[in-house]
Every structure is written in structure tokens, then in C-alpha cells.
Amino acid sequence: MRALIVYESMYGNTHVIADRIGAGFQTEDQIRVVAVRDATADLVAWSDLLVVGGPTHAHSLSRKATRKGALDATLKPGSLLSMDPSAAGPGLRDWLSDLGSLHHKPAAAFDTRLDAPPIFTGRASKGIGHRLERSGATLIAEDESFLVNRENQLIAGEAERALRWGQTLAKTPVDVAGHLAETAPLAR
Ligand SMILES: Cc1cc2nc3c(=O)[nH]c(=O)nc-3n(C[C@H](O)[C@H](O)[C@H](O)COP(=O)(O)O)c2cc1C
DSSP states (O other), X not given: OEEEEEEOOSSSHHHHHHHXXXXXXXXXXXXXEEEGGGOXXXXXXXXXXXXXXXXXXXXXXXXXXXXXXXXXXXXXXXXXXXXXXXXXSOOHHXXXXXXXXXXXXXXXXXXXEESSOHHHHBOHHHHHHHHHHHTTOEEOSOOEEEEEOTTSOBOTTHXXXXXXXXXXXXXXXXXXXXSBOSOOOOOO
């Protein structure tokens, strides 16, 4: 299977999670883990499975203003935050709106967010999943969140959980024509 994992990340947490999801695939799988800016239409077309994730900002996907807010937070005196090399953009919101038809391509969505009930935090993965479906993708897994603390550090065990989530995705039967094999699409 050829799996493409696309991430947006301001402080590096979603980048780490994307890498761990990729590490969950089998050695015989071909895996590309790329930042949004490197996720070309050719790569999307190459993939049998498209996995997309980003940070939750203002309850949903980032916007230009929230990405600026993220940058500003790193510049505050005493801030321990630093920007991921990929953070300059573009964001997932624009990338997803420019996606052509995905023709039933198997896909899955994830996010990072604060460790609190989703009703308070929102979940970018929900919006990512909806946008993937609107482009014609078939979601093969429930949207998944990986949690950070108030200091924007991944909570212990989340990277390992991402690896296990990747392993689960890798085991989901997907045929090379880009359609789900032997599994029903998720009811949403
Ligand atoms: C401007 C801004 C807005 C945020 N809004 C939310 C939010 O509404 N809900 C939430 O759970 N986390 C929120 N967060 C925390 C982010 O989810 C967290 O920084 C992100 O998951 C870290 O991922 P990254 O290191 O890949 O950027 C916000 C962070 C920033 C910078």
C-alpha cells in the first residue's frame, strides 16, 4: 500500500504524531509523511490511502489569523515554544479546499488538541474529515485526536498511541485501485 500522511504543524506536535502514524505501517508499505506545502497533487494521486491531520485552532482548522497567533506566542518573553520548520504554511484549510476529486480514495483524519472534552476544545479532525468526504474520499476510520497539555507538549503516551493508530490503519484492507476492500464505509 502507498500511504500519504499530510500534516500541518505550528509547534511540532502534529508533525511528531504524523511521523509516528507513518511508523505504524508495515515495512512493505510505501509511506510518505509530508507537510502541507509538500503535499502535491501528484503525491495525492500516487497514494492508495490519504491520512490528513493538523492542530485544532479556535475549535477547528487553523486560519491565517490563528497561525499568526501561534507565531506571536513564540515571540513572547520567556516563551519556550518554537515553530516547526514547516509552519510557514500554507494551512490545511486552503489545501483541502483546493483538492480535486478524490474518487473514493480511502482516507482518515486526525488532529492535535488540548486535553479536555471536545465540546470545550473543538476538533480539527472533524472538519478535516468532512472536507475529505466532500472531495469524494471514503473515510476508513473514526477521526482521531492526540492530546497536548496547556504548555503545548504532547501528553505522555500519545506518540505511542499514534503509532498504534497507524498500525490499525495499515491493517485496514485497501486495494491498490484506491477503493476499500471488504470493509463498509464508515457511517457518519
Ligand atoms: C491560536 C491558537 C488557538 C488554539 N485553539 C485551540 C482550541 O480551540 N482548542 C484546542 O483544543 N486547542 C487549541 N489550541 C492548542 C493547539 O491545539 C495546540 O497548540 C496544537 O495541538 C499543537 O500542535 P502543533 O504543535 O502541531 O502546532 C490553540 C493553539 C493556538 C496557537
